Amino acid sequence: MRALVIDDSRTMRRIIVGVLTALGFETVEAADGRQALDVLEQGIEVDLACIDWNMPVMNGLEFVVAVRERKDWRGVTLMMVTTESEHGQIVRALAAGAHEYMIKPFTPDAVKEKLQLLGLVEIEELV
């Protein structure tokens, strides 16, 4: 599994990369939506994109819209990871095509549970 971590904060990218690596993901990083699109356009296949909302150049919502317009990127699961926490914003992101929405701050367990919901991490048979 490969994940694209998109956030303009290097610290936040490091945190998310750390959690995903522990869950067995390879990771690629991008500092804004445009850089992230460049990664996909290079043909690097990713299973998951963790997407901040507010970023320079291209924000997370614009990135989601751009990805959903491309049939060949349908396999990318899109999860917003953002401080934006209003009900209406979550609705907007889901309507644009995001599959999941995680509000910062979060715990590593919360990331794991979201990825289990998305079928990207196995649900353990044993507690």
Add this chain to the structure above:
Amino acid sequence: MTLAPDTFAFVADLVRRRSAIQLEPGKEYLVESRLLPLARTAGLLDVDSYVRGIRAAPHPTTLEAVVEALTTNETSWFRDALPFRALVDHVVPEMLTATTSGMFAPQLRIWSAACSSGQEPYSIAMALADVLAPSRMKITATDLSDQMLERGRSGRYSQLEINRGLPAPMLVKHFTRAGADWEIAQPLRSAVTFQRHNLLDAPPVGGPFDVVFLRNVLIYFDLATKRDVLRRVQQAMRPGGFLLLGAAETTIGVDDGWERVSVGRSSVYRLAPRRAA
């Protein structure tokens, strides 16, 4: 720092008598981490001094607080996912079919046992909301802890709690913002009733139940207590009802009155026919 053996023995005995939960040797860290906040609140530096104080002058409220601190569990929404799928994909369709033959009441009665702060009963309500009107579900949520029941009744959860396993589409559909928290919508709240209950007592009111969620509870009990709890659960259920256990739990080797039914990647349990008369 290590816990004194007599501190651990006292706490383990107290918790066992009050809740039937068995704290095996090796759980000292759990006692220490759960009781340290209580010790600090009481102005003491460590758990040993705190417990020494309790033993010298036991007070019901303090004893209750100790039991609560050790019996409440971290909880997430749709924990382990699979039981909720089994409920919607298998249990409900089967019960709805049975309803037409007059076997089941038009209202599905579900017991969420040891419900902690309410994520499980509300997850059940959300899962069922896709296939059943809230007026057709009656969910009885029980726990030993008054504090947890109060949290469940409030229907309010922090952002950190909301992040734990709740699918975003469910969040926007069933919750509204309440300041910094989120609050579950009224139709689902009215489908869930909370009541204090000890699994070693007579069944809670609200039964007989078509479905019982008893998840990640039996693992804390010794074999005799497991049997006792399962027998009481059986008495609380309607014949043909379903029991859903935690991923690491089974009735096999504990009580042969149940049969296991495989549903997808998980299992549910039903009373074996000879006992279901």
